[in-house]
Amino acid sequence: MTDTAIHISGFRKEYPAARRKEMRLAVKNLDLDVPAGGLFGFLGPNGAGKTTTIKMLLGFIPPTQGSATLFGVPVEDPDARRAVGYLPEQPYFPKFLTAQEVVAAHAGFAGLHGRAGKDHTEALLRRVGAYEYRNLRLSKCSKGMVQRVGLATALAGDPQLLIMDEPSSGLDPIGRKELRELLQELKDEGKTLFISSHLLSEMESLCDRVAVLHQGELVACGAPSEITQGDDEVAVLLESMDGDETLAQEIATLGGSLAPQAEGLRSRLVAPAAVLYRVMGLLEQHKARVISVTQRHETLEDAFLRLVGSTGQ
């Protein structure tokens, strides 16, 4: 087994654009390495190319250019998928089947039949919290219930690599918490998890590494702490200093800014944490009345918005 679970070299995908002769470029020359073991977050706004990349990795659609391997095996080789469990963005199963029948079928696809298949199915249903409704037909299940069944099918056969497209989709807050615990358990078992998600605060606490895709291009890749900017900021809320141009200029020379709040009764000062004492000295000189001082570190969500713009376009 290699140290690299996923290796992507120069992935590019062009789709035919509707009613036009030109092509839509969904993924542009993507290079990416995902180390074996740990949770890798694959992030990006809607339409960034995450699902397209996942589909190319699983051999569902061919790349226009480029290649990839899973644990060193080229993705065109069906053997590459032996060690992979996949949860699609919207898992679809025949609705006339029960949760148990669906999971048992996937245990069978993974080579587990008879007693072994039955035991594995039961263990999977319990693990994802779907055991209680195992005999319910999927036509009677809610979206979140079907999502749990999808999770169980992805785990069938105990794969080394799990590729999940928005695994928390449709889950309620309890389901999301249980999912976080399950992902942590799988990580602790040494599995590799490659997860596309929009839930950045959850990703920040769970991921060992993340990649941010924007308009089909990689704009950042590394540990969350490498992607977020290291310099902390302080935000000082003041009784209105509107009109004190000298103070605003002095704050600007320290690399900060001072602006009135929307209702005009208060002003908000933001400056690098390193100059906090100098800022406080200036506020004293200008007889400013301080309401609160808070220090903050850039979160993964802040970094994401900085990298892709607040509209994601």
Ligand SMILES: Nc1ncnc2c1ncn2[C@@H]1O[C@H](COP(=O)(O)OP(=O)(O)OP(=O)(O)O)[C@@H](O)[C@H]1O
């Ligand atoms: N089958 C298709 N035919 C044509 N264009 C497609 C097809 N599938 C995806 N696209 C386009 O490719 C781009 C990337 O889509 P993709 O689904 O990979 O993004 P995504 O990052 O997974 O988005 P989301 O977060 O909304 O799921 C989008 O512009 C989308 O419209």
